Amino acid sequence: MDWGRAKNVLIYAFLLLNLVLGYQLWSDLREQADSNPDLTSLESNIQKIMESKRIKVLAQIPSDTPQLRKISYRFVxxxxxxxxxxxxxxxxxxxxxxxxxxxxxxxxxxxxxxxxxxxxxxxxxxxxxxxxxxxxxxxxxxxxxxxxxxxxxxxxxxxxIIEINESADEKEQQVLSAPKALGNLIENFLPEGAVVTSIELGYYGQVFDSDADLPASPAWRFLLESGEEYYVQGISGDVISPNTKESKE
Structure with a gap:
């Protein structure tokens, strides 16, 4: 057996293995960095409150603030x-x-x-x-x-089954940013140890047994790991928690 050649093969094999492991480690670190939400969009005082209340945000914090109008809908x-x-x-x-x-x-x-x-x-x-x-x-x-x-x-x-109506009288308005809405929740509403798992912009529609048109406003939905949910209206900034059936400013 050519021991010199075998030694070179082993060296090259170990180098290749190190390259593969290094790339895998880099990929894992990059994926972990991408999955961690960027909390720099939150004000420094809000970050301090998060730390004191042991609140975690696992969801990405959206940066978009589109212009939306209020709508109405009715049940068919x-x-x-x-x-x-x-x-x-x-x-x-x-x-x-x-x-x-x-x-x-x-x-x-x-x-x-x-x-x-x-x-x-x-x-x-x-x-x-x-x-x-x-x-x-x-x-x-x-x-x-x-x-x-x-x-x-x-x-x-x-x-x-509903019909959605958009009134021409309603003007589009820029919605409240997700960081500001989240900051309000962290400071005033979220309990200690809360874990935010989802942040999404949509419309909040309340369900009533009515034939009349019902209003719906743009709102950020925040879901907690505990199953609780909070909605922050994108125009007024009011906070709605269906868990307590209360609306607060």
Whole structure:
């Protein structure tokens, strides 16, 4: 055996292994850095309050502040719109993770399903939840399309059928930034040890048994690891906590 050649092969093999391990470590560190939210958008005093109250923010803090207007909506067919409807042919529930295929599979039963977005933080062990979209982009929270599944098949659904109206009298206004909304929550509303897991901009719609038009305003939704949720209205800055059914300024 040529020991000199074998030694060189081993050296090259170890060098290659070190390069692979080094690249993997760099990738892991980069992925970890990308997954950590940037808290520099929060004011320094808010960061200090976070530390004193042991509050953690695991979600990315959005930087966009689009101009949106208030809208109104009304329920169609009253309570009949929320009845449970069984699908004639169950649909494989794994399609929920591929929205285009899901829409195609359920379009015959739900022609408007393409106007909804899946909410990964809502629902339960047997129910997927989707929300209607305003302008094809912003979810209307609290208004739901529930997809019920059993044995990995979507077998039925329950839908809040609504009509969305946009008044020409309502002017577009720039929404409150997510850092400011979050800062208000951290300082005045979030309990000690709270962990924020999701921050998303949409519309907050309240559910009433009414045939009249109901108002909905742009709002930031903040979800906590505990399951609690807070909404900060993007125009007025009012804080709504459905957990306590209170609205506070």
């Amino acid at each position: 067919d009253g309570q009949q719109s929320h009845k449970l409807v069984h699908l004639p042919t169950p649909v494989d529930s794994k399609l929920i993770f591929t929205p285009k295929e899901l829409a195609n599979a359920l379009r015959s039963s739900l022609p408007d399903i393409g106007d909804y977005r899946y909410d990964e933080f809502a629902g339960s062990e047997s129910v997927f939840v989707m929300h209607p979209l305003v302008d094809g982009k912003w979810p209307l929270f609290k208004i739901n399309l529930e997809l019920h599944y059993s044995n990995q098949k979507i077998v039925s659904y329950r839908q809040d």
